[in-house]
Amino acid sequence: MKTKGALLWEPGTNSGWSVEExxxxxxxxxxxxxxxxASGICHSDQHLDDGVIPLPWSPVLGGHEGAGVVTELGPETEGLEVGDHVVLSFLPSCGRCKMCVSGKSNMCDLGNGVLAGVAPDGTHRVHARGKGVGCMSYLGTFAPYVTVPVDAVVKIEKDIPLDKAALIGCGVPTGWGSSVYAADMQLGDTVVIVGIGxxxxxxxQxxxxxxxxxxxAIDPVPFKQEQAQAFGATxxxxxxxxxxxxVEQMTNGQGADRVIITVGVAYGNLLNPAQxxxxxxxxxxxxxxxxxxxxxxxxDLFTFxxxxxxxxxxxxxxTNSRNDIPLMTELYRTGQLKLDELITKTYKLEDINQAFTDMQEGKNLRGxxxxxx
Ligand SMILES: NC(=O)c1ccc[n+]([C@@H]2O[C@H](COP(=O)([O-])OP(=O)(O)OC[C@H]3O[C@@H](n4cnc5c(N)ncnc54)[C@H](O)[C@@H]3O)[C@@H](O)[C@H]2O)c1
Ligand SMILES: [Zn+2]
Ligand SMILES: [Zn+2]
Known part of the structure; x- marks a missing residue:
């Protein structure tokens, strides 16, 4: 199918996205x-352009935070039907490897290939200017149509608005799960969150x-500080x-129970102040x-x-996408997880470079x- 997509022809050079056929x-x-x-604008796609995540191949179709409707099924896709509403998980989970069956599907063996630039069978699904195009996370959501592995597709109920559901492809589970699971947060904790994107x-949340x-919440941008408080930061x-x-005042000098670092780029000088x-x-x-x-x-390794x-x-x-993506839609439906308020601004695909500029200037929670x- 002919459509349009936002590509990087020279990843790692800050050359910006080219929207083309x-x-x-x-x-x-x-x-x-x-x-x-819809597709969310995540900082990880910026990292393909600025080289924080270097790619040894090109071109790349960016985008890994999307949701939509199934329009066509390949062979062996039991359990899915045309018309199903789905969120795309930016990490696939096969459901069969050791990590998947032990409840750590974010570590699924298939995840090793998501930056390889080809589909799991080693070929390309997208082509431009006569060349094979690699897709971010096997997805490439900076295009209105995507062909993706079933292992990255999670069915959701049809009453959840798809533009909001798109954010459950990356930013929502990554942040929410960093508190709920990775930090193993406990009732009554004092928590510091560094970087409010x-x-x-x-x-x-x-x-x-x-x-x-x-x-x-820590963020140098006043808008982010306001938003953090609107979402529940004290x-x-x-x-x-x-x-x-x-922290010193609140804990009688004991220190925070959890510190979670979610800034745009992690540099080596961020960890000791956190410690x-x-x-x-x-x-x-x-x-x-x-x-x-x-x-x-x-x-300071001694103190550590x-x-x-x-x-x-x-x-x-x-997170485990097959469990947590439906769970998050349920939390949204029951008013326990905000999604609508996460979207600061919407864009057309043609304005994608402006969307990334706005993200870097701290104007958006999510574009x-x-x-x-
Ligand atoms: N581990 C994962 O699975 C995973 C998944 C998605 C994104 N990420 C990464 O998470 C990071 C955040 O992504 P995002 O989309 O939220 O980015 P973002 O650009 O939306 O937000 C980053 C925020 O950090 C703030 N910030 C920058 N430097 C800071 C500092 N020194 N102190 C406090 N705040 C600071 C910025 O003002 C901005 O508000 C990126 O590095 C991204 O690649 C990781
Ligand atoms: Zn992301
Ligand atoms: Zn697996």
């Missing part, structure tokens, strides 16, 4: 075609959900130093992507060991591309 193949074995309603704002007593400040003072704010035995969670070749980090703290990485918020044709 693409050809999307029909689904093969264990694949379906989905007509998308599409991911961090959902970490605020997760902290609230788990009954955190104090939720301190305090919002602009810097680590201000947060550290609050200084964390109580003995507390947990630090790192969700942000870091420049892939970065190896240096300032970190001798105070029994834990540093926990968080991929997809440690969302709407496909209405």
């Amino acid at each position: 693409i050809e999307v193949d029909p689904p093969k074995r264990r694949e379906v075609m989905v007509k998308l309603a 599409g991911v961090g704002i959902n970490a605020v 997760g902290a609230r959900h788990k009954g955190a007593r104090n939720i301190i 305090h919002a400040v602009g810097s680590y130093e201000e947060a550290a003072k609050l 200084e704010m964390t109580r003995r035995g507390g947990v630090m969670v790192l969700t942000s992507a870091a420049p892939i070749m970065q190896r240096d980090m300032e970190f 060991a001798m105070s029994g703290k834990r540093l926990q990485g968080s991929l997809y918020g440690t 969302v591309i709407m496909y209405d044709d």
Whole structure:
């Protein structure tokens, strides 16, 4: 099918997205075609352009946060029908590998291939200017039609608005799960969340959900501070130093139970200030992507060991998409998870570069591309 898509021809060079004609193949074995309603703008796609996540191949069709309606089924796609409403999980889960069957589907073996630039069978589903196009996370949601593996497709109820459901493809579970699962948050915790973007704002929602007593949001952008409070943060400040003072007062100098890092880019100097704010035995969670070749980090290892703290990485918020995506739609339906308010601004695909500029200037919780044709 001929359609349009936003491509990077030179990933890692900050050259921006080119919206142009693409050809999307029909689904093969264990694949379906989905007509998308919307795609969220996540910082991880920015990382393809700025090189924080380097790709050794091109071109790439970006986008990994989408939801829509199934329009065509390939062979062996039992359980799905044309017309089904689905969220696309940015990490596929096969349901059969060791990690999937042990309840850690964010670690599914299939996830190893999501940046390989080809579909799981090693071929391309998208073509442009006569070349095979790789798709971000096997998805490529910066196009109104996508052909995707069934292992990345999660069916949802038809009453959930699809543009809101799109955010459950990445930012919502990643942030919410970073609090609920990765940080193992407990009732009454004092929590610090560093960086209030599409991911961090959902970490605020997760902290609230788990009954955190104090939720301190850090972001230098005043709009983000206001939004954090609207989503349930008890305090919002602009810097680590201000947060550290609050934590000290609130905990009689004990420190925060959990510190969750969701800034746009994780640099090596972010972790030690987080550790200084964390109580003995507390947990630090790192969700942000870091420049892939970065190896240096300032970190007081003596204190780390001798105070029994834990540093926990968080991929997809440690969620299990087949369980947690339907759960989050249910929490939304019952008023326990905000989705509508996450969308600060909508864009046409043609305005995608403006959407990324707005994200980097801190104007949006989430910008969302709407496909209405
Ligand atoms: N681990 C995963 O599975 C996963 C999934 C999705 C996104 N990510 C990563 O999470 C990060 C956040 O993504 P996003 O879409 O929310 O980004 P975003 O651009 O929407 O938000 C980042 C926020 O961090 C703030 N910030 C930047 N530096 C800061 C600092 N030093 N202190 C406090 N706040 C600071 C910015 O003002 C902005 O509000 C990115 O690195 C992204 O690649 C990881
Ligand atoms: Zn993402
Ligand atoms: Zn698996």
